[in-house]
Amino acid sequence: MNRIELLALTGIPRIAPGDDLARLVWEAAQKDGIALADGVLVICQKVVSKAEGRLIELAGVVPSAEAQRLAAEDGKDPRHIEVVLRESARVVKRGHRVLICETRHGFVCANAGVDQSNASEDAGELVLLPEDPDGSARRLRAGIEAALGVRPAVVIADSFGRAWRLGQTDVAIGAAGIVPLDQWIGRPDGFGRDLRVTSIAVADGVAAAADLGRAKDSLEPAVLVRGLDRFVTADDGPGAAALRRPREDDLFR
């Protein structure tokens, strides 16, 4: 019987720039008695960004005229808008006081993934997405392997809104060692054929699943998913970049 199990790591401390995230993760796993081998380690973007120092002080940001105009119209902090614009390749849509942006990586999400730091003492600080989230995932995987000799797949997850549906789900913005997209084109299913399903966004499904494994108000930024061996690969693979729809194939950009 196919059995999948999700276990939240409990002992990861608050992360600061320069922290060795791989070490903090494997130490927490060891303390919890969770073996990382063969699993998929899903970790929140925010702690990855913090460890990588992807933080910016609002106080030092000088907003452009464009940022000032948008902020005034939407009743927002122009310095925050300035950082969002800097992180964006372009604004896809604007409305309901939100900028839906295409980030420099090619993700489409609210405010280019720029978030207020959730440490209350750092209220004046913004957290940016990692520069290269697939690279971040690869480094985390390599760091765990260097310490423990095992190579779990790694998924870096962030909460994105969706067109047409309410609420957010976690998606993979970075990945290493996991099949991100399971292709079904031309493959018969159990009954013969299925016209509509062409590929399954496995890494996004794993990210969404992991989000159920922890309470958002807990300090559990990492979840191990077991039982997905068929999607875990020895090589790091194409990463979450494979999940970004090219602009020219996108009907909603």
Added chain:
Amino acid sequence: MNRIELLALTGIPRIAPGDDLARLVWEAAQKDGIALADGVLVICQKVVSKAEGRLIELAGVVPSAEAQRLAAEDGKDPRHIEVVLRESARVVKRGHRVLICETRHGFVCANAGVDQSNASEDAGELVLLPEDPDGSARRLRAGIEAALGVRPAVVIADSFGRAWRLGQTDVAIGAAGIVPLDQWIGRPDGFGRDLRVTSIAVADGVAAAADLGRAKDSLEPAVLVRGLDRFVTADDGPGAAALRRPREDDLFR
């Protein structure tokens, strides 16, 4: 420690119109030794639709002039397009030989969720979404309770494509007994605050997770998810209707 477990039910036979799906599910669970109490039972839309007789023979469909025009331009079967149009409140977008439709329920998805039957002997048959998927979920829940005296939550899942991202993920088109949307507005998170995350689409996350629990080419249309007790409710609740973004709040319709 928070632990979530997913178990695919293995013994559900091929479904035909009029089948008692609740009975087939709880019999399969009993045979597998899977206790349904307190879990979330995730079941594929296709088997629900089949049990409810939401099937239509292509041979009997007379395509409208509009269906003929669209089908000719896209190289498709005009009878198939006709059924898609009948199931749609409107076509949101057309391109890449796909119609992105708003269904009569208010879902936005490719081809209004109309799928070719995947039983090879029924190649001339289309499967439609259930008339009232939340009602289907409630009936399935009630049927299980009547037989076993336990009330697992029920989620009816279908694979939807997304704007901006490649691949499909399963989402909840029907639900009973689960909090579909976990509201975070005004609730502090573990560190203080989080501007971007306002609500988590729990039922969609559960659907996406369950899809990992079975191979698409296996005959496993139902997966039990355990460990989500905090989202399982005694009453059936608002269902997956709560996840449909109202048209007037949607920037991409």
